[in-house]
Amino acid sequence: MDIPKENFSEWYNTLIKEAELCDLRYNLKGFVVIMPNAADVISRMYRLYEDALEARGHRKSYFPALISEKNLEAEKDHVEGFAPEVFWVTRAGKNELEEKMILRPTSETAMYPMYSLWINGKCDLPLKVYQSCQVWRYETKATRPLIRGREFYWIEAHNVFDSEEGVLSQVQEDMETTEEMIHQSFGVPFLFFRRPQWDKFAGAVDTYAADTMMPDGKTLQLPSTHNLGTNFAKVFNVKYMDDDGEEKPCWQTCYGPCISRIFAAIVSIHGDSRGMVLPFHLANVQAVVIPILRKEGSETVIRFVQEVTEKLAKNYRVVADFSENTPGFKYNHWELNGAAVRVEIGARDIESGKAVVVRRDTGEKESVPFEELPKKIGEIGKEMNASLREKADEWFATMLKEADTMEELKSALENGEGFVRIPFCTDSLEGEGCAEKLKEECSANVRGSRHDANEKPSGKKCIVCGKEASTYQYAARQY
Numbered sequence: 331m332d333i334p335k336e337n338f339s340e341w342y343n344t345l346i347k348e349a350e351l352c353d354l355r356y357n358l359k360g361f362v363v364i365m366p367n368a369a370d371v372i373s374r375m376y377r378l379y380e381d382a383l384e385a386r387g388h389r390k391s392y393f394p395a396l397i398s399e400k401n402l403e404a405e406k407d408h409v410e411g412f413a414p415e416v417f418w419v420t421r422a423g424k425n426e427l428e429e430k431m432i433l434r435p436t437s438e439t440a441m442y443p444m445y446s447l448w449i450n451g452k453c454d455l456p457l458k459v460y461q462s463c464q465v466w467r468y469e470t471k472a473t474r475p476l477i478r479g480r481e482f483y484w485i486e487a488h489n490v491f492d493s494e495e496g497v498l499s500q501v502q503e504d505m506e507t508t509e510e511m512i513h514q515s516f517g518v519p520f521l522f523f524r525r526p527q528w529d530k531f532a533g534a535v536d537t538y539a540a541d542t543m544m545p546d547g548k549t550l551q552l553p554s555t556h557n558l559g560t561n562f563a564k565v566f567n568v569k570y571m572d573d574d575g576e577e578k579p580c581w582q583t584c585y586g587p588c589i590s591r592i593f594a595a596i597v598s599i600h601g602d603s604r605g606m607v608l609p610f611h612l613a614n615v616q617a618v619v620i621p622i623l624r625k626e627g628s629e630t631v632i633r634f635v636q637e638v639t640e641k642l643a644k645n646y647r648v649v650a651d652f653s654e655n656t657p658g659f660k661y662n663h664w665e666l667n668g669a670a671v672r673v674e675i676g677a678r679d680i681e682s683g684k685a686v687v688v689r690r691d692t693g694e695k696e697s698v699p700f701e702e703l704p705k706k707i708g709e710i711g712k713e714m715n716a717s718l719r720e721k722a723d724e725w726f727a728t729m730l731k732e733a734d735t736m737e738e739l740k741s742a743l744e745n746g747e748g749f750v751r752i753p754f755c756t757d758s759l760e761g762e763g764c765a766e767k768l769k770e771e772c773s774a775n776v777r778g779s780r781h782d783a784n785e786k787p788s789g790k791k792c793i794v795c796g797k798e799a800s801t802y803q804y805a806a807r808q809y
């Protein structure tokens with residue numbers, strides 16, 4: 331590696347290749363192969379996320395990847411929003427299909443017709459179902475592995491309630507799940523926004539999203555959650571019999587953490603010029619044991635390292651590197667791959683009864699008695715997780731800025747970095763004109779108002795049109 335992270339784009343591309351996270355040589359544009367070094371971490375993330383959803387009453391399902399054209403077209407706003415990026419299946423074998431199908435870009439139109447069969451009375455509600463799957467969108471902008479492509483790996487949770495209160499409390503719950511997973515577990519800071527009306531999910535009443543910031547100061551959307559109101563329920567006949575004997579449309583939400591993209595954020599935010607740094611519980615290798623071999627006594631060292639490795643393997647994912655490479659080469663290799671802790675053992679260490687232990691994120695070294703190794707590695711893991719999160723939080727805080735005028739906004743974004751809080755006329759559709767102008771002048775997007783903080787401007791003017799400001803919005807350059 332050795333590419334400074336200030337040069338983020340080059341750093342990221344080099345990491346993807348050298349740490350063998352993705353192979354970009356797959357011969358379809360916008361599609362990459364996710365290799366074992368990334369896929370193993372992504373699987374762990376999936377498990378943790380699924381557990382968090384199931385702890386909150388969600389149940390898993392598997393829906394077909396193909397959706398009929400008829401289903402897609404049922405909800406007018408939805409089809410308008412998604413049609414441009416849908417992959418079509420129109421032939422099978424030698425035959426043109428009578429009914430065209432799409433590859434799911436998201437599963438509202440696959441799931442809700444089934445929900446209408448599943449839900450009859452109040453006793454069927456709330457219904458909280460998710461699936462972990464791939465989705466496909468014909469992305470026309472420049473693609474970047476794991477950050478933006480034509481295929482991604484996500485979870486989509488689709489929930490149904492008998493009231494608007496159910497929906498609003500689900501949005502709150504999704505925000506808590508996001509905090510627990512993205513921030514507490516993965517150490518990735520974010521702001522939780524309510525998107526302006528012109529930027530909401532196609533067919534939704536409201537869209538909320540957690541936006542993080544990449545090291546180059548551009549924002550990246552992580553999970554979003556949508557208040558679908560009764561829009562889809564009316565179209566797909568998702569109804570329940572109320573106590574008064576009347577059939578009523580259900581209220582719905584959907585929540586979509588994109589696991590492959592969250593992985594990209596983790597790698598980008600925690601990594602350094604030596605390569606990948608991962609939270610301890612996600613690392614493929616939690617401890618790598620490196621034998622320091624001299625000409626004499628190497629057999630003793632090898633045997634000893636094998637024993638230590640076996641003991642550690644009871645509690646951790648451990649590898650002993652017996653390859654022919656020099657210790658220096660091995661250090662670099664395992665740092666690049668994000669091994670959390672390195673344990674060095676040579677003849678002299680065996681004599682003194684202690685191993686040299688090196689922590690990946692800080693490079694701190696210490697001598698640890700062999701019998702204390704298992705405990706010590708666990709402690710380092712905990713410290714590392716806390717410290718990665720704190721470091722990311724500190725950096726993220728420096729990315730939050732404020733501006734009251736266009737001049738201030740421009741100078742805040744001069745280096746193209748950060749979220750800038752601005753007074754804005756409105757987040758209703760009428761505000762889109764001001765957002766367009768802002769984009770033209772600063773190449774920044776209006777991302778929304780903070781849903782996790784109550785902020786109201788008083789006596790301020792819209793940064794674009796000068797009318798009285800009714801909302802604080804956040805502007806940022808985006809992926």
Ligand SMILES: [Zn+2]
Nearest residue numbers: 755764792795
């Ligand atoms: Zn305005």
